[in-house]
Amino acid sequence: MSENPSKATFAELRELISHFPGANETARNFAREREGQLTKPPGALGRLEEVSEWFASWQGKDRPEIKRPRVAVFAGNHGVAAQGVSAFPQEVTVQMVANFQHGGAAVNQLCKAHDAELRVYEMALENPTEDFTQAPAMTEEECATAVSYGMMAVEDGLDCLCVGEMGIANSTSGAALAHALFGGEARDWVGPGTGVQGEAFENKVRVVGEAVALHQAAMTDPLEVLRHLGGFELAAIVGAVIAARIARVPVILDGYATTAAASVLFKMDPHALDHCIVGHLSAEPSHIHLLEAIGKQPLVNLNMRLGEASGAAVALGIVKSALACHNGMATFAEAGVSGA
Secondary structure: OOOOOOOOOHHHHHHHHHOOOOOOHHHHHHHHHHHOOEOOOOOOOOHHHHHHHHHHHHHOOOOOOOOOEEEEEEEEOOHHHHHOOOOOOOHHHHHHHHHHHOOOOHHHHHHHHOOOEEEEEEEOOOOOOOOOOOOOOOOHHHHHHHHHHHHOOOOOOOOEEEEEEEOOOHHHHHHHHHHHHHOOOHHHHOOOOOOOOHHHHHHHHHHHHHHHHHHHHHOOOHHHHHHHHOOHHHHHHHHHHHHHHHHOOOEEEOOHHHHHHHHHHHHHOOOOOOOEEEOEOOOOOOHHHHHHHHOOOOOEOOOOOOOOOHHHHHHHHHHHHHHHHHHHOOEHHHHOOOOO
């Protein structure tokens, strides 16, 4: 972590979350009323209408807009990578961060296409978390500090935040989080990630199951689940989502690992993710079960599984399209068109 955020504690984070602001219902109602006057049959734009109403309710405007979107990619390394749970070595995290910085990744191209600012946040890549098959991934101080660092991604003037991750072995961490938060069997939550198959996949299932069993008694609330089984970048995602809620900035979540991190907040408060939508359905097979658990429907299903906020960045274009229709279409009265 290149910055030095003020230290936080779990008690302070719990207090913040317990006082999350709600949506602006006046703006929501104005947006809904306008939608009903636009030159189209009611509901003809499908989910685009829902998106514009949702965005208005969190931005607090009946004519919501996106002028300064940010795509935030948090990168971290995981000690559990030593258990052979990924098809790629851990140094790929550092190499991919360099690729982001030089403009060579998929997310760079998507940010250009949708006129979004890309920020990459390196989470102490030289110091991975502990191997959570042996010990908690983080201390409380480490975890809370990573959450605080993630909160710094939300600055004044941002009007939409897309959140994603990069980190070898973080699909294992995400699966462990989901398993600990929502129960079931380890196999219910484990997927191929970077492409593990056969014995390597069975090893990944074993690692997740044994890790959750090891820490079960100590994981007394969702923040403790995050501390024991998460990663620095996943904790930072939690922080970014918290800060966005406080600032009333709508959030587009990326795929499986990102959703698993955000689910920590859902388990603390089922309304804690009301300011978030999920950009896409990951090809990681457990993502759909996780979305069902938190009551979210993805915007698109393109069989993507890249991470790095790529699915969220694609969805940003859809959100922009929804707002363009909401703001730019004429009403029946303006166009001189007869209504129903």
